[in-house]
Amino acid sequence: MSSINCNLLAAMIVAVGVFTVNPASAEEKSDPTSATAWSAGNVSGAGNFMSYCLPCHGPEGKGDGVLSESLDVKPRDLSNAGFLAPKPDEYLFKVVKTGGAAVGLTENMPPFVDQLSDEEIVNIVAYLRKEVCKCEFKKN
Numbered sequence: 001m002s003s004i005n006c007n008l009l010a011a012m013i014v015a016v017g018v019f020t021v022n023p024a025s026a027e028e029k030s031d032p033t034s035a036t037a038w039s040a041g042n043v044s045g046a047g048n049f050m051s052y053c054l055p056c057h058g059p060e061g062k063g064d065g066v067l068s069e070s071l072d073v074k075p076r077d078l079s080n081a082g083f084l085a086p087k088p089d090e091y092l093f094k095v096v097k098t099g100g101a102a103v104g105l106t107e108n109m110p111p112f113v114d115q116l117s118d119e120e121i122v123n124i125v126a127y128l129r130k131e132v133c134k135c136e137f138k139k140n
């Protein structure tokens with residue numbers, strides 16, 4: 001019994017190690033010029049999504065966060081695969097980093113350049129793909 005638990009624990013430690021300390025893949029993922037490089041893998045954007053995006057976009061990204069009521073232009077439904085799939089990862093990265101106004105949208109979508117590192121934004125984009133829209137980038 002206890003040896004099974006021990007093996008399980010060891011497997012978990014190895015698994016965590018693979019996901020957190022892998023400099024090669026971290027480097028690949030932080031290349032903001034690739035359209036799809038971030039789609040696979042990292043889901044650690046969840047925590048930051050819940051902290052920074054949930055107030056407007058809601059817990060499931062549907063655009064129904066508590067602050068949405070006070071906004072004239074409403075937060076987008078990020079769970080809508082048809083809406084998010086045609087947008088390349090580097091575009092989503094740019095929207096989050098530099099804000100709506102920088103890409104021709106309203107200022108209601110704020111820039112996160114001061115709150116989030118590039119890597120954290122990459123992880124949020126990966127989270128949007130994996131858990132929110134559940135969609136890969138796909139050209140229209």
Ligand code: HEC
Nearest residue numbers: 052053056073074075076095096100105106108109110124
């Ligand atoms: C203060 C409210 C607010 C917060 C916080 C916020 N958003 Fe937004 N977001 C908006 C609004 C409003 C829009 C729609 C802007 C428009 O269409 O002009 C939007 C649009 C978007 C879009 C769609 C861009 C497009 O092409 O239409 C994405 C993607 C997005 N937000 C991601 C995020 C992520 C990720 C976070 C957290 C890091 C976040 N937003 C935090 C309000 C917010």
